[in-house]
Every structure is written in structure tokens, then in C-alpha cells.
Amino acid sequence: MKKCLVLLLIVLMAFGVVGCSGGDESDSGKVLYTNIGYDPDSFDPQQSNVLESGIIVNQLYDNLYREDPNGEFVPSLAEGYTVSDDGLVYTFTLRDGITFADGTPITVEDVIYSWTRALEPSNGFEYAYQLYYIKNGAAFNAGEASADELGLKAVDDKTLEVTLESPTPYFASLTGFITYGVVCKEFVEAQETYGVDVDSTLSSGPFVVAEHVKGQYVKLVKNENYWDKDSVNLDELYIYCVEESSTEIQMYETGQLDMTYLNIPSADQTRLSEEGLLKTWSTANTHYIQANYDTEVLSDVRVRKALEYALDLDAIATSVVLNSEAATGFIPRGMTAVDDASKPFKDTDLLEDAGNVELAQQLLAEAGYPNGEGFPTDLELLYTTGEANKALAEAIVQMWKENLNIEVQAVNLEGKVRLDRKNTGDFDFSLDGWTSDYLDPYSFLEIFETDNQYNNSHYSNTEYDDLLKVAKTSSDQSERQEAMVKAEEILLEDMGVMPLYVGTKSYMESDAVSGVVRSELGLMDFKWADKVTE
């Protein structure tokens, strides 16, 4: 008995002793702690294929254009550009005195190398398609053209001439996308695999990577050779990869983190928003139901409208999903008009009739199913396994049951199983969301073009397709704006997609922190971030 007590004491003491050594607070200026719940496997901008790795890469590299705190793309490594009358040739001029973190000057050669690298087929980079706008970009990536045939030309050390496949009015802002990040040709070629660790990475952006403790955090420090280093306030930036939201919240509440990033579970959302701690960040995403046109009953526009109108979108946005807004169309509300960034893309509500149960019942009756009689009972609504998706799917099915007296089964599937069924057309309804890669309404509308590979519901309307062609190729922004507004109206008149809500992301951030840019695309930029220290 005594022996056991002694043993117990020894164990407790062992814990006690180690428990005493305190944390080390280094005197290294302004240090910010954040989390993205993702452990990067590469610091290579061309290889980056998930949003979270994009956040890190965005701190390490600069692009010709960069999104500023106002959400506008402004010249960064470039001073500006001119564009030919036919909208096909962009000429960028590089800023003077720009260098990589080791002091090597950044030249047009490096830009061309970076972009060619993204498209090189043997690299198998997933975001290569972001550069298909460049002449022969798609052909080169498919192995059908050589690198020399790409529409990239160095006029001199400072001047880059880019020829495009077709006029792309938003090309300058596209160069701000992660995949267009500028790497150093000489340095990359000297590495066996570029960007796998600290030593094989060379920055061109506001920060350099100083330490990577795999599975735990990445430590970035200010790049003293960055052309705009005066705008960079932080000395160090720690990016953690804690994946569990409740852990992240506790770390924030105990001061180990300056902000949170992960999706907050609904139970915590209620508590934290009551305490006034939640901030929201509007992101360019729309959540919707895809109804398969190949399921016979769903090919009738009256049925699709009835189903959409039977849904109370406000209730879904505020009490089921929490902290989001009811959709007013397919394009999320944060999107601005392409011909005038000060105006919203549209100010009409294309889903005014949503929640109008009488109209929904009438439409269903007209389609031949009065009070739901004769409506198939074996239809399935597929959703990806998860607490939030489950609540949403069940609310939808319940509203259909109550308002239209029809039975639809909500079926939860593991992520990739659902994708597989969706891609092979084996579904009736699918619960989906879309976040665009670039800020142009076209990035949303193109999904429902006939034959687009994302168009799993097989919606097709030639008038819609024609308008999208205009939106894609015209260099007249007002013409594009008009075409896209009309296209969205047609899409919803056909109810080719059934929008539900536009998302916002909830997060917490300490009052000491300012200047973190949270873009509509879901990225965070710490270039202008600041933290007040005592």
C-alpha cells in the first residue's frame, strides 16, 4: 500500500515538475498568431490547390496585381498595364527595384517562367486552368503546343507582353490569383523539388518562411527585401494548423491565438454571438440545390419552381444555417457590377416568390400533382455527411412535406461518394455550394452553361449560352454587365438552379488586431495587418 502511494507520488511529481517550466516570450516585436487548420505540404504558388495553402502562399509571393484592403486589385509588382484595342494584348510594366527575398532582381523572365511552369503538363498542377486565358495555355497544358507558342513575350527586362486566347476584361485582376505568383527562375531550377521546406523556398512577397514544424505551425517573418516593406507592420506571423474548431476557440479564449478561422459549430455560434464576440466576413459563395433534368418529373419548370417557392429562404438563412442571408438570385450579394464597382451587380430580388406557398401549390397542381398526389416518392436529396448539412437537408425536406405534401428522402453520403454520384448523374437533388476563384459574376454563371463539366443537372438554354458568350468575350464592360444580368434572370426564370442562401463566414478577432484583409474569395492577407502590443 505504501509502495503504491510512493509510486503515485512519483508520477504526480514528474508531471508537476515539468508543469512548472514557463513559456518563452521572445522580444521580437509584433507577433501575430493565427490558425488555418491546414498543414501546408508545399510553399509553391503554382502547386497550391486548396484555399488554405493559398493563404500561406499569398503571404510569401507577390503578383503583378494584388487585392488591397478595399477589395480592389491594384498594381503590385507591376506598375500598370495597357491593353490593345481588340482586348487581346496586355502589356505590363514591372516596378523598378523589385527583388526576391535574397536580393535577386525580379525580371520579366521570372514572370514568364512562373506562368509557364504552372502550365507545364508534366507538373500536373491542378490550377493550371487559371492560365488557360493565355494564348495556347490550354494547348500547352494538354501537350499539344510547345512552351514557345505561349502568348508570353519579354519585350525587355521590365516589359511583359501577354497575348490572350480571347478578350478577357478581368485579366489584370486574374494575375492577382495565387497560381500567377512570381517565383525566381534561377532558384527554382536549382532545387530538386521547389518549395517543400524552408530552404527550398524563395519569397517575392511580404513575408518569408522561417520555420515549419510539420503538423503544428508555420512561422513567417517580414521580408526585408520586399519592395513595399513599409506597408508591412508585423515582424512575425505564426500560422497554426489546428483542425478542431472547439480547440481553436479555447486557444483563442486563452490568448494563444489572435483570431479564429475554422467554421464555428452552431451551438458555439449562438453562445458567442450572444456575447457579441462574433464578426462576420462576407464571402462570394452561394448555396443551392441542383435538380437533375434527367429525372423526368424535375424536367418540368413548374415542378422546380413549386419546389423552390415552397421553401422559406429567410427561415433557412437565419435559423437553420445561422449568420447567413437568403439568396436573391444565383450571384451572391457581395458581387459588384462589372462596369461600376461602386454598384452591386443587381438590386432586384429574383426570388421574391420564395416562401409563397400558395403559388407553389398552384404550380404543382398545374404540373399534374394537386396536393402532391401522384408525385414520385422515391426522390432523393443528396448531401455530404455533416451536422450543418444534415440540419439543412432535413429542413428542406420538411418544408416540402408540409407545404406541398410530397416525400423526398434526405440521404447523407460521404464526400467523395456524393461527388461520384453527382458526376455520373446518379441523383435527383443535390445540395451544393459554389465559391468562385475570381471576382467576376461570370465565374458563377459559367457553371450552368450547356456542356460545362460542373453542370451536373444538365440545364441547357441556348439564349443563356449566347449571353454567356458575350460576357466571356466582349471587352465592353456595360455590354457584359447587361448580358450577365439578363443571363441570371433567364437562369432563375427556368429555375435551372434552386438557390438557398449566400454564406458569410463567422470568426473572432482580438481588438488588438487590425488590417487583416479578408477577401470575398475566402483568402486572408496579412500584408497590411497590425497588432497593438502593450
Added chain:
Amino acid sequence: MFKYILKRIALSIVIVFVIATITFFLCHAIPGGPFDREKPLNPTILENLNKKYNLDKPLGEQYIDYMVDVAKLDLGPSYYYTNQTVNDFIERCFPVSFLLGVCAMLVAVVLGIPAGIISALKQNGWQDNILKILTTILVSLPNFVIASGLMYILGYKLELLPVALWGTPQQMIMPVLALSAYPLSYITKMMKSSMLEVMSSDYIRTARSKGVSKFMVTYKHALKNAILPVITVMGPMFAGIITGSLVVEKIFAIPGLGQQFTEAIFNRDYTMIMGLTIFYSILLISSILIVDIVYAIVDPRIKLGKEKVE
């Protein structure tokens, strides 16, 4: 015994081979592939990726290539984590899970065995009653509840320990405690019943009647025999702790291997699923083998490889 061990090792290789084969074909049979994305990849890009990872070859050929690589102990590149091989992952993450498992096992054994003995010796006394309640609670609470509870009390309310992450000894305390709760209670209960059984056996009574002191009987004669069943379960239990630490690892943001296993399946990271399955089977098979050998050493009644000779 040496011959027996060799035979067991040969059998183990066959088992691992069968497991690898089944896993390979099961992986490819689940719907969805490693490059299915919420935003489907452009066909050209998908083709480039399949070419890069040799997924464009017929399945049979892929299987042979893979098995040849495995025989050379090369588990292949991860399809999800670019630039990293499965071997890299195991080398980096396994030591973390292993250390966590060893510590949890130590806590369980060091506390569990004495607790079991006390319970048995003071059967129905207050010590036994307290331990009964404690072990019942710990055995029935899932480890994520214990983990969250510890984190809330020790990390958040009392601010005694860092909430999460890995590296310093302080950061190890909560995960180790959370992970050891179940094996600790299990060992306590097992030790107690085994001790009770031994204490009522004839040879103990004989020893007592010969005048050996109670202390000597307990620690010299009873303990040695009572501990045998505990040793039997310890091997698989240890393997179980190492492989089953994923929830605790996730809650405390520990970069161990347990987490990788489930993620690999969600990501359809074929090489990672197969690599980890093979690795874990080897681990489990060898831990059972080691227990069998230890058993033979501790228990003179057992002679390995001579079961059939009567």
C-alpha cells in the same frame, strides 16, 4: 522456440501480404477517386495527374507495381499531400503517436496494477469501492469527453496547462491522461479479478498454512501469477492505443499518425490508406508475437511451439 518464432514470422508475412492485397482492391472499389474535387478537375489536368501517379495503367499492372514497391519497403507517394511519400509520413508522425501511446500505457500500468491489487486485497472495503466507482466512470466515458473536459478545466478555467499543440512536456499531460483513462480502468479491473482468483487458489492457501507471511504470499507468489492475463492483453491494447489515438490527437492538435488514417480514407489517398494499413498490421502482429514470447518467459507452464506434444 527459435524455430517457432521463425515460423510465426513467415506466417506474419503471408498475413500482411493478404491484407495488402485485400486493401488494394477495396480502395479501388470505393466510389470516388483521389482527384475528385468539389469543383471537378479539367479533363486535361486530370489526365496529367493520372499520368504523374501511374493511375492511367490497368489495375492489375498497378497492383503488381505496388506490391513490388512494398516488398522494397517503398510505400509510394501520397496522392493528397504533394511532394510527400507515405514513408515520410510514417517516419514523421509515428514517433509522435508512439510516444503518446507509450506514456499513456505507462500511466495505465503504473497506476492500474497497484490499484487492481489494492482493490483485490481490500475487497469491498472503502478503497475498493472508490476504485470501483472511478474505474466504471473512466471506462464508460469516451476519451473525447475526457479530453474536452480536461481541456476545459485545466486549460481554460484554471489556465494550468496549454490548451493544445505538441512539443513541450506540459503539452503532453492532458492527451496522455485522456488516452490512458480506458486502459487504466481496464487494467485495474482485470488485475483485481485475476488477483482474487489467484488468492483463493490452493497453492496460496498451502503457502499461508506453511507460515509464509501475507506480504510474501501476495507479492512473491500471487502477483507473479495474477499478472499473466494482464500481460496477455497489454500487447493488443498497446497497438490499440497507438492506432486509436486519432480523436485525442485531433482534439489536442497533435501531429500524430492516427489522424492521418481517417483523413486518408476521406481523401481516397490510396497509397496512404494501404501504407498505413500495412504498417498497422505489422505493428499489431508483432505486438501479439512479442506478448506470446514474453508469456513463455514469464509462465513456466507454457512452452512455445510444443503445444501439440503431450
